[in-house]
Amino acid sequence: MKLGFDNAKYLKMQSEHIMERIGQFGGKLYLEFGGKLFDDYHASRVLPGFAADSKLQMLTQLAPQAEIVMVVSAEDVEKNKIRADLGITYDNDVIRLVDAFRSRGFYVGSVVLTKWSAQHNATLFQKRLENLGLKVYHHYLIPGYPANVPLIVSDAGYGKNDYIETSRPLVVVTAPGPGSGKMSTCLSQLYHEHKRGIQAGYAKFETFPIWNLPLKHPVNLAYEAATADLNDINMIDPFHLEAYGQTAVNYNRDVEIFPVLNATFEKIFGKSPYQSPTDMGVNMAGNCIIDDEVCREASRQEIIRRYYQAAAGVADGTHTEEEVLKIQLLMRQEHLTVNDRHTVLPALQRAEDTNAPAVALELPDGRIITGKTGNLLGPSAAVLLNALKELSGLPHEKHIISPKAIAPIQDLKTKYLGSRNPRLHTDEVLIALSATAAQNGDASLALSNLPKLKGCQVHSSVMLSSVDKRIFQKLECDVTCEPKYKA
Numbered sequence: 001m002k003l004g005f006d007n008a009k010y011l012k013m014q015s016e017h018i019m020e021r022i023g024q025f026g027g028k029l030y031l032e033f034g035g036k037l038f039d040d041y042h043a044s045r046v047l048p049g050f051a052a053d054s055k056l057q058m059l060t061q062l063a064p065q066a067e068i069v070m071v072v073s074a075e076d077v078e079k080n081k082i083r084a085d086l087g088i089t090y091d092n093d094v095i096r097l098v099d100a101f102r103s104r105g106f107y108v109g110s111v112v113l114t115k116w117s118a119q120h121n122a123t124l125f126q127k128r129l130e131n132l133g134l135k136v137y138h139h140y141l142i143p144g145y146p147a148n149v150p151l152i153v154s155d156a157g158y159g160k161n162d163y164i165e166t167s168r169p170l171v172v173v174t175a176p177g178p179g180s181g182k183m184s185t186c187l188s189q190l191y192h193e194h195k196r197g198i199q200a201g202y203a204k205f206e207t208f209p210i211w212n213l214p215l216k217h218p219v220n221l222a223y224e225a226a227t228a229d230l231n232d233i234n235m236i237d238p239f240h241l242e243a244y245g246q247t248a249v250n251y252n253r254d255v256e257i258f259p260v261l262n263a264t265f266e267k268i269f270g271k272s273p274y275q276s277p278t279d280m281g282v283n284m285a286g287n288c289i290i291d292d293e294v295c296r297e298a299s300r301q302e303i304i305r306r307y308y309q310a311a312a313g314v315a316d317g318t319h320t321e322e323e324v325l326k327i328q329l330l331m332r333q334e335h336l337t338v339n340d341r342h343t344v345l346p347a348l349q350r351a352e353d354t355n356a357p358a359v360a361l362e363l364p365d366g367r368i369i370t371g372k373t374g375n376l377l378g379p380s381a382a383v384l385l386n387a388l389k390e391l392s393g394l395p396h397e398k399h400i401i402s403p404k405a406i407a408p409i410q411d412l413k414t415k416y417l418g419s420r421n422p423r424l425h426t427d428e429v430l431i432a433l434s435a436t437a438a439q440n441g442d443a444s445l446a447l448s449n450l451p452k453l454k455g456c457q458v459h460s461s462v463m464l465s466s467v468d469k470r471i472f473q474k475l476e477c478d479v480t481c482e483p484k485y486k487a
Contacts, residue, residue, distance in 0.1 A: 001048055001364055001455055002048060002291065002294045003048055003049035003290065003291065003294065004047060004048045004049055004289060004290060004291040004292070004293075004294030004295035004298065005047040005048060005049035005050045005285075005288055005289055005290060005295065006049065006288045006289075006290045007049050007050055007051050007054055007288075009287075009288045010050070010054060010058070010284065010285060010288040011054065011057055011058050011061065013284045013287060013288065014058045014282075014283075014284045014285075015058050015061045015062055017282050017284050018031065018062065018170065018203075018205075018282055019062070019065075021201070021203050021282055022065075022169050022170055022201075024201065024273075025199060025200060025201025025273070026199030026200070026201075027169050027199065028169050028171070028193070028198065028199060028200040028201070029169065029170055029171070029200070029201050029202070029203055030171045030173055030186040030189055030190065030200060030201070030202050030203075031170060031171065031172050031173065031202075031203050031204075031205055031282070032173050032182045032183055032186050032202070032203070032204045032205065033055075033172050033173060033174040033182070033205050034182070034204065034205065034206035034207075035055070035206055035207055035208070036055075037053075037055050037056050037059070037097075037174065038052075038053055038056055038097075038100055039052050039053070040052050040053070040054070040055060040207070041476075042208075042222075042226050042302070043207050043208075043285075045298060045301075045302050045305075045478065046218075046219050046222045046223075046295060046298050046299040046302050047219070047285065047289065047295055047298070048294055048295065048298050049290070050285070055205075055207075056104065059106070059172065060104065060105070062170055063104075063105055063106055063107075065168055065169050065170045066106065066107070066168055066170040066171075066172055067106075067107045067108070067109040067166060067167065067168040067170070067171055067172070068098075068101050068106050068107065068108045068109065068172050068174065069109055069110055069111075069112060069164060069166070069171055069172070069173045069174075069185070070094050070097060070098060070108065070110070070111045070112070070174060070175065070176075071111075071112045071114060071173060071174070071175040071180045071181050071182050071185050072090055072091065072094050072111065072112075072113060072114070072175060072176060072180050073090075073113075073114050073115045073179065073180050073181055074113045074114065074115050074116045074117065074119050074122035075115045075119070076090045076177075076179070076180070077089075077090060077091045077113070077119070077121050077122045077125050078119040078120070078121045078122050080121070081177075083176055083177055084318070090176045090177060090180075091121075091125045091128075093176035093177075094111060094129075094176055095128075095129075095132070097174070097176065098111075098132070098134065107168070108134065109135065109164075109165070109166055109167070109171075110134060110135040110136065110137055110164055110165070111129050111134050111135070111136050111137070112136075112137045112138075112139055112162075112164060112181070112185050113125075113126065113136060113137070113138055113139070114139040114180065114181030114184065114185065115139070115140070115141050115181065116138040116139060116140055117140075117141070135165070137161075137162035137163075137164050138161070138162050139161040139162065139181065139184065139185060139188060140160055140161060142157045142158075142160075145184070146184075146257060146260045147260060149260060149263045149264055149267055150267075152264065153191060153264055153267040153268055158187065158188040158191035158192070159191065159192075159195075161188045161192075163189075163192040164185075164189055164192075166189075171189070173185055173186050178230065183204075183257075183261075186202045187202065187261075187264055187268075190202055190265075190268055191268055194268050194269065201273060202280070203280055203281070203282050204254075204280045204281050204282070205281065205282050205283060206281065206283060207283055207285050208220065208223035208226075209223045209224075209234045209249045209250065209251055210249065210283065210285055210286040211237070211248045211249050211250060211278050211281060211283065211286065212248065212249075212286040212287070213249065213286050213289075214249070215234055215235070215236060215247075215249050216333065217296070217299075218295070218296045218297075218299035218300050218303070218334060219295055219296070219299045220234050220249060221234075221299065221303060221330050221333065221334060222299040222300075222302040222303050222306070223251075224326075224330055225302065225303045225306035225307070225326075225327045225330050226302070226306055228306070228310060228322075228323040228326045228327050229319065229320070229323055231322075231326070232251045232252060232253065233251060233252045234249055234250075234251050235249070235250065235251065235252055235255060236248070236249065236250075237249065237250040237255060237276050237277055237278045238255065239255070239258055239275060239276035239277060239278075240275070240276035240277075240278040240279070242276075243275035243276055243279075244275070244276075248276070248278040249278075250276075250277050250278050254277040254280075255277055257277075258276065258277040261274075261277075261280075262274070300334055300336055300340065301340075301341060301457075303327065303330055303331055303334060303336060304331065304336060304338060304340060304341045304480070305341070305478060305480055306327055307324065307327040307328065307331060307338070308338070308341075308459075308480035308481060308482075308483070309480070310323040310324045310327055311324050311483040312463055312480075312481050312482075312483045314483060315463065315483040315484065315485070316463070341457070341459065341480065342362050342366075342368065342457065343360040343361065343362050343368065343457050343458060343459035343480075344360075344459050344480075346360035346368045346370055346459075347359055347360035347370065347459045347460060347461050347482075348461055348482070350370040350371075350372055350461070351372075351461035351462075354372045354373065356372060356373035356379075357372075357373050357378075357379050357460065357461050357462045357486050358370060358371065358372050358373065358379050358460075358461050359371045359379040359380050359382070359383040359458060359459065359460045359461070360383065360458070360459050361383045361384075361386075361387050361453075361456055361457070361458045361477070362456060362457040362458075363387065363390065363391070363452075363456060364452065364455065364456065367390065369383055369386045369387045369390055370383060370386070371383025371384070371385075371386050373423070374423070375422075375423070376403060376406050376410070376423060376424065377406075377423055377424050377429060378421075378423040378424065378425055378426075378465075378468070379460065379461075380425065380426045380460065380464060380465075380468040380471075380472070381423070381424045381425060381426050381428070381429040381468075383458070384426055384429060384430070384453075384471075385400065385401070385429060385433070385446075387453060387456070388400075388433075388446040388447070388449055388450065388453075389446060391446075391449040391452050391453075392442070392445045392446045392448075392449050394442055394445070394446065398442065400433065400436065400440065400442045400443045400446050401429070401432050401433055401436050401443065402436065405432055405435065405436055406424060406432060409424060409428055409431075409432060410422040410423075410424070413428075425465060425467045425468055425471075426467065426468045426471035426472070427467055427470075427471050430450075430471070433446065433447055434447060450475065453475045453476075453477055454475065454476040454477070455476060455477070455478070456475075456477045456478070457477070457478050457480075458472055458477045458478065458479045458480070459479075459480050459481070459482075460479070460480070460481040460482065461482050462481065462482060462484055462485060462486045463481045463482070463483065463484065463485055463486075464479065464481055
């Protein structure tokens with residue numbers, strides 16, 4: 001895979017910049033941390049070379065100075081809101097994130113329950129957190145938020161919120177998803193710190209849009225595609241242009257809220273430390289792109305991938321038609337069609353030739369491998385085996401799993417587990433391959449090449465089962481599907 005991003009440079013530059021920002025505010029900084037910390041696969045796809053855990057690696061360099069404050073809306077807990085990409089509720093994701101931070105040596109100081117009104121489920125969740133040894137604080141809804149600045153920045157507004165006890169110079173404020181109240185938590189803390197005579201500042205860390213790339217750069221367009229459900233729109237930061245005469249890219253929500261933030265800063269400090277929403281950011285990713293064309297092409301592919309994700313989501317009820325239309329508009333801006341994704345035509349052609357579902361997979365060197373629906377294997381399982389044979393230099397016609405080994409698994413599925421489909425899914429074929437590898441050198445060789453599938457592109461002529469999608473995800477393959485179910 002061609003690299004377009006210097007990850008080592010990013011880690012060094014980003015951590016140094018955050019330390020500079022801490023110094024700018026007299027030694028204490030509340031850093032609103034947007035996006036995903038542990039598994040930012042969007043960034044790794046559009047910036048080839050960016051590690052999925054780059055932001056976590058960067059924070060690890062700052063761990064002795066940092067503490068984590070988790071924020072979650074009590075209303076989201078009450079409604080059992082689910083994180084779409086992981087399929088788990090927000091409260092369970094908070095526990096997952098706390099465990100993940102702690103396992104990597106970070107100090108997790110507390111959890112803040114925003115929009116608190118003693119909701120039943122949220123109260124039970126608080127007890128669960130306290131049993132884990134976590135401090136829990138409450139923040140409340142403020143009438144007229146965010147426009148009613150005089151009320152917000154008063155004892156009846158932020159002053160009503162619990163003051164979060166912190167002990168380190170860098171306070172990373174993060175959450176399981178958008179709308180949790182990260183920014184409000186940071187600003188509430190600035191109000192309380194100022195009343196106590198403690199110097200502290202605020203900054204925002206989000207990777208996208210990248211402020212020092214052009215507005216219509218494919219990397220920034222891919223961000224719009226990724227946030228089509230939020231209807232985020234990239235735009236030139238008018239405040240930055242007016243203050244400095246320089247063009248910088250931000251997005252509509254930050255630009256719209258900046259006058260309110262500015263007024264809030266002025267109310268707390270007497271003077272705002274920032275001239276623009278771009279000023280508030282600390283993102284250095286744009287300075288670490290080493291091959292612009294590689295990142296452009298990767299981002300074009302991501303836009304197509306997001307289109308398919310949204311289209312399949314319309315079919316299963318998880319996305320809206322408006323999201324599809326927005327991404328189609330972005331595709332037209334970049335003169336893209338679905339056929340620019342190399343695996344689409346081969347999958348559709350194989351499906352047409354066999355009159356059954358088919359899957360195509362693109363290997364790292366560009367070779368396209370296909371898999372068809374057979375008597376023993378589903379198309380996803382077939383393409384997985386075919387790809388492993390190709391990577392291992394084994395002939396296509398060679399059996400690396402004996403049909404005799406597959407038959408008992410089919411019997412188990414249909415006779416004892418009630419399945420109507422005797423064909424093996426991807427998880428079952430990998431188990432069969434692992435069992436065969438103990439006595440079969442070819443199977444062992446094929447299994448050893450499994451890590452080489454990381455980053456491979458996959459397309460299916462029909463929507464995949466949840467099992468097959470999950471296995472491809474674990475193998476870190478990027479999957480798209482035609483938005484239709486198997487006939």
